[in-house]
Amino acid sequence: MTDEPLAQTERPRSTKSGRLLIIALVALLGTVIAYHGIYDAHRASALRSGAAAPPFKLARYGGGTVSLDELRGKVVMMDFWATWCPPCVAEMPALTKLAREYEPKGLVFLAVSEDDHETAPAQVGVFVAQRVPDLGRSVVFADGPTVESYGVESLPTLFLIGRDGRILESYSGYASESVLRRRIESALSK
Numbered sequence: 001m002t003d004e005p006l007a008q009t010e011r012p013r014s015t016k017s018g019r020l021l022i023i024a025l026v027a028l029l030g031t032v033i034a035y036h037g038i039y040d041a042h043r044a045s046a047l048r049s050g051a052a053a054p055p056f057k058l059a060r061y062g063g064g065t066v067s068l069d070e071l072r073g074k075v076v077m078m079d080f081w082a083t084w085c086p087p088c089v090a091e092m093p094a095l096t097k098l099a100r101e102y103e104p105k106g107l108v109f110l111a112v113s114e115d116d117h118e119t120a121p122a123q124v125g126v127f128v129a130q131r132v133p134d135l136g137r138s139v140v141f142a143d144g145p146t147v148e149s150y151g152v153e154s155l156p157t158l159f160l161i162g163r164d165g166r167i168l169e170s171y172s173g174y175a176s177e178s179v180l181r182r183r184i185e186s187a188l189s190k
Contacts, residue, residue, distance in 0.1 A: 047151055049169055053161045054149035058112065061124055061139035066110065068165060074108045075168075075187045076161040080142065080152045082114045083127045087174035088156040094177040096135050098184055105188050106163070109138045114147065114155060160187040 047054075053076075057067040068076070079095055081088035092111070099109030115123045120141050128136045150159065158175070160168040160183060168187050175183075 047159075047167055047170060049167055051167050053159070053165050053167050054146070056143075056146045056149075058110075058140040058143065058146060061113070061121065061128075061136055061141070066140055068161070071108050071161075072165055073163050074106050075163060075184075076108050076110060076159075077184065077187075078110045078112060078150075078159040078161060080112045080114055080147070080150070080155055080157045082155055083123045084115070085155040089127075089131070091156060091174050091176075091180075092132050092135060094180055096132050096138065098177065098180055099138060100134065102184050102188065107184060107188060110140050111135060111138045112140055112142045112146070114142045114152070117141070160184070162187065162190055 053068060055068050057065050059065055077095070077099065079088075081092065083089065095109065095111070099107060103109075113120050113124050124136075124139055124141075128139070150157070154172045156174065157170065157172045159170045162168045168190060169183065
């Protein structure tokens with residue numbers, strides 16, 4: 001008989017402990033979801049149209065650096081890409097062509113390579129030599145802080161930055177030459 005009352009008193013405790021554990025897990029999950037939502041909303045709001053573009057200073061392919069401050073007064077087409085990314089490779093000839101066409105009107109094209117830091121110069125060198133020879137003068141190498149401050153999560157991701165250093169628009173994914181042309185012309189007209 002002693003075992004029976006003990007079993008009856010333990011049963012409610014284990015049920016109560018189970019409920020507390022479930023409540024704690026739900027609360028923890030809710031906190032994690034809320035944190036990520038706030039973090040993502042903050043990052044997204046920081047790069048909305050009209051927001052100041054995050055500053056950067058990136059190494060150029062072939063030597064030297066370029067910073068956002070140096071480009072004030074020009075429209076910057078900043079494309080995050082990699083040599084291993086099929087949509088990036090597909091749109092790069094159009095980006096390069098349009099960049100050269102609109103350069104006299106105040107457009108600067110930065111092809112921000114996200115290839116592996118250690119091998120990027122060699123990978124980009126082969127890509128430029130074999131696929132898009134005119135790209136070399138536009139290539140810069142991404143660094144962690146720049147990728148993070150621009151919130152780049154997929155490739156390609158393109159930002160158009162106005163003459164005043166503010167984000168005009170951004171988008172991810174492959175874009176055709178005609179779509180790119182419209183976006184560039186719109187950016188240059190502002």
